[in-house]
Amino acid sequence: MHDEGYPVAVQQLRGALSREFAGLIDMTDFPSAAPDLSRERAFLSRALAAKAVSLLTDRDPDEAAAAVIDGADDMGIDAVAFSIATPELWLIQAKWSDRGTAGISADDAHRLIHGLHLLTNLRYEDFNARFQHLAARVDDVLASPDCRIHLVLAVTGDGRLAPAAETVLTRSVAEFNDFGELVDFRSLALADFHAAVRQDVAPKRFSVTATMADGWVAMHQPYETYMGAIAADELAGWYEQHGERLYEGNVRRYLGMTRVNQELVGSLISDPDHFWYFNNGVTVLCDDVRPHYFARRTVGQPVRLELTNAQIVNGAQTAASAYHAFRQAPDATAQARVMLRVMCVKDAPDGLARSIAKASNTQNHVEPRDFVALAPEQALIREDFAHNLGKSYVYKRGELDPSPATGCSIVEAAIALACAHRDAGLVARVRADHDHLWRSGPDGAYSKLFGRRPTALQIWRSVQLTRAIGQALEDTSGTLSGRDRALIGPGSLLLNHIAFRLVGDDDIDEPGDAWQSRANAVAGRIGTIVPLLTRLLGDLYGERALLARVFSDETRCRQIAAAALDSLAAEGLPTLPVLTSPDHRLRPSRRRLSSVRLLVDHQRIEDGARLVFRTTTRPEEQALGDWLGEDPRRYLATWINDAAAPLIWAVDGARYSPSGLVMRIWQEAAWAEAPVAVQGPRCWVLPGEGTLVEIAEELMADGAAGSGDDVHGS
Structure with missing residues (x-):
């Protein structure tokens, strides 16, 4: 090609790109018989995209060349670059002109935005083979709630956008940024590239x-x-x-x-x-x-x-x-x-x-989790696992995690308890920052999850449900596509939270089959909730909301969870027929009678007997004392011999399980730091005789329950 009449800056840039990227840019999609002019211009356009990668991310020429995906099915994106250390992504569209007049049209801008939309919805299968080598890294960036995406228009022109193209980009970027700064755009012009190839890039001594x-x-x-x-x-x-x-x-x-x-x-x-x-x-x-x-x-x-x-x-x-x-x-x-x-x-x-x-x-x-290992309740939980379940509980970093059948780690336990917590905002905070699980104090998750020490049975069942949900979502992902499939990864914690809310936690601490049967039923249907969440996300926040951002936002997670549970309640999902789990490990190996079941079966307490609520910890007393004292009826409930709901609260006349009524009291009192669950029968006292657990234990000691069963005290 003759250079006469072409700008000097373009001539110098062509020479620099040819020297820097010769043999590095993939040109295999151009057959050897292709016209030399067509092949050269394609090379220069791709080399320009690679040079943009090098300038923006400080990559070596071979790494920059590997970021180029230009060709058929590039979806308007000529190169995909990554930050060395931060969750940032550069999507580059390059235009070469021998005369130094290259620019971006409105159609080019539309194609770039379309490619961005496909990426944020994880539609990787729409892209060419060159992109597939980068897909895993793109996935890692988009999974971060701190993700930033930069659209870069690399041109051998003055870099000024045509008004129509600027309108397309400005409007689209504003839509993507409804949830905070996510996307921006900029130009790299001929002057930028020319300056870069002229300067000495060797590090300066200072x-x-x-x-x-x-x-x-x-x-x-x-x-x-x-x-x-x-x-x-x-x-x-x-x-x-x-x-x-x-x-x-x-x-x-x-x-x-x-x-x-x-x-x-x-x-x-x-x-x-x-x-x-x-x-x-x-x-x-x-x-x-x-x-x-x-x-x-x-x-x-x-x-x-x-x-x-x-x-x-x-x-x-x-x-x-x-x-x-x-x-x-x-x-x-x-x-x-x-x-x-x-x-x-x-x-x-x-x-x-x-x-x-x-x-x-x-x-x-030292990680935040390491300090948690010093907390005395963790050793007690390990003992509870060993004595009551015959399983292992590992809470120190560096120890080998037990196999799934023989126990769990504190990490699994904390995630499961966070999903079980009634505030969906908690899983959003954990999604945004995993270390939040180990923070104590009013704003930390650890106090909410372990402050009132959960029992081994509660933890184990919670872990088992999260495992079942995880497996069900993995099985479901193969049957989904588009945004439905993209939602499963970033939305997994919220999906688990919704599952726990559907199952309920009134009797999670009681070893009968009722809770486990409900858990099996919900786990078997969790895949049907994914399209529902996709629809709700579109209705609430639009189709361009980045999923990682939405599922890391406390307010939005609460909104989505509430909307999903309302919709599911209308569809009757919580009352689905009981499904039998093929996993025998999800089933109790031995049936034990709960305190309430034992008392009801033997009519130990007369219908109409008055029970009194008592707090069992100092934080609970401090949180509830004044509220309870405002109305003495808040302490009182009437006993009815019904194993499912034996208490009638004096405040509203509604029927509850012992644990369910305690949770209702916590909710009405607006106790923000309330634990995930409670051993309700330990909180209700029959005056002159003791708590429901104590009365059941006396009944058990008298042999009334039969020699084959034992009583669970919660």
């Missing part, structure tokens, strides 16, 4: 200074090393001046405002004096260290270290978080101190710097 007050130490063998504290605002200044260049030697770049980094920023601002105690500090490798003393030239005296060619190999998140904290609260950040370790490795053997970087980032760290 220096930073670190000011250490008294107390620092130094070692000079085998490598010059300094350890001490610097002010957090000085560290922030490094990031402000040099940004990501600080991390060339780090195994991770800055991960963005993750939950952990938000906590780092919050700690720097709200409690700078204690930041030193809660942070592991920063490790820097450099080529040279020049100390400049303020007074005496003695180790431990105030000094400013000039670090040449400094690279942070551990502490990238701390440095960037210090910068963000400094922008919000400079005075507070200046008070905080950060541990700094500096090593001069210019004369070190080859590979030592990389080994130090790797070791600094791969040492074992």
Whole structure:
């Protein structure tokens, strides 16, 4: 091709792309007999998309070329790129023009938006074979509630959008962003690409200074090393001046405002004096260290270290978080101190710097779950599992999880109990941040799930139901397509929550067959709920709502769950005929009589007897005491010899099971921290004789229940 008459920038860019991506771009869909001009322009367009990937995500040429999916069935997307460390996705559409006049039309914009819509609905099968190699990574990004999607228009033109194309993109992006910032768009123009190929991309050497007050130490063998504290605002200044260049030697770049980094920023601002105690500090490798003393030239005296060619190999998140904290609260950040370790490795053997970087980032760290293992109730739950169920319960990280038939882990237990909780917002928080399961206090899930210690039977049944639901959803996914199938992954916790609400938890702690029969019935029909949720999502939030975002939002999960349960109640799903589970492990191995069943069968308490409610824990007393005292009828219930609902509440005259009435009292009293379930018979007292459990135990001791059965006290 003759270049005369074409812009110099285009000519230089063509040469750079040809050198950089020759042999890397897949051109196998162009037969050897294809016209040279057609083949070259297709190569240049694809190479332009690859160059955009390289500029946006700092990828090597071979990685950038592998991101190109241009060709038949690319659905308007020429390349798909990923962030190195954050849940971000770049969808690139590239247009090449030899004359430097390429642009994006309204039809091009529509095709790009259509491709975006297919991706967010997990319609991967509509894309070509090149995309399929990237599908798993796309899936990982879209599954994150923190997902961000960037639409990039890479053109050899001035980058200005035609009004019709800009209208299409602006309107569509606004629709996708109804639930918060999800999608944006930008252009990369000829000027951007030309500037990139002209500049020297080799890392520039630079220096930073670190000011250490008294107390620092130094070692000079085998490598010059300094350890001490610097002010957090000085560290922030490094990031402000040099940004990501600080991390060339780090195994991770800055991960963005993750939950952990938000906590780092919050700690720097709200409690700078204690930041030193809660942070592991920063490790820097450099080529040279020049100390400049303020007074005496003695180790431990105030000094400013000039670090040449400094690279942070551990502490990238701390440095960037210090910068963000400094922008919000400079005075507070200046008070905080950060541990700094500096090593001069210019004369070190080859590979030592990389080994130090790797070791600094791969040492074992303490997770929130590890602190939960110290809670006394976890050991008691393990004992309950062993003594009452003959099964294992593992709660320490590092221990081998038991096989599904022989027990469960604390992770399975916590997820199951979270799904069983009556607030659908809890599963949304867990979906957004798995560590929420282990947080205590008013805002944490751990107190709600384990604060009033659940029994082994309650946990085991809850785990068994989540397993059954998981298997049913996996079986169902093969029969679904489109948005129905896409919903199962991000919506699994909410689907489990809905299943638990349908089954109910009044008698989950009682070993009769009733609860398990209902659980089997709901698990057998859970697949029919998936299309219902898809329809409700469309009605409530539209078809472009990203599923990962919706199912991580507390308010929306509550709305969806309420709408689904209302619809299912109208369809009669909770009263479906009992189905028999093929899994014998879901069935109790031995029938035991519940307290209520035993009392009713033997007419131990007369119809019309008055029972009194009592609180059993201090938190419950603190939460309910005033509310109960406002109306004495709230304490009272009348006994009726009906095993299903033996209590008539004095407040409303309705009939309840003992556990069901306790849960109703908690609800009416608006106890926000109420446990997932309760051993109701332990909370109702027959004056002068004891609780329902105590009376049943006396009856059992007298042999009235027969020698073949034993009584369950809840």
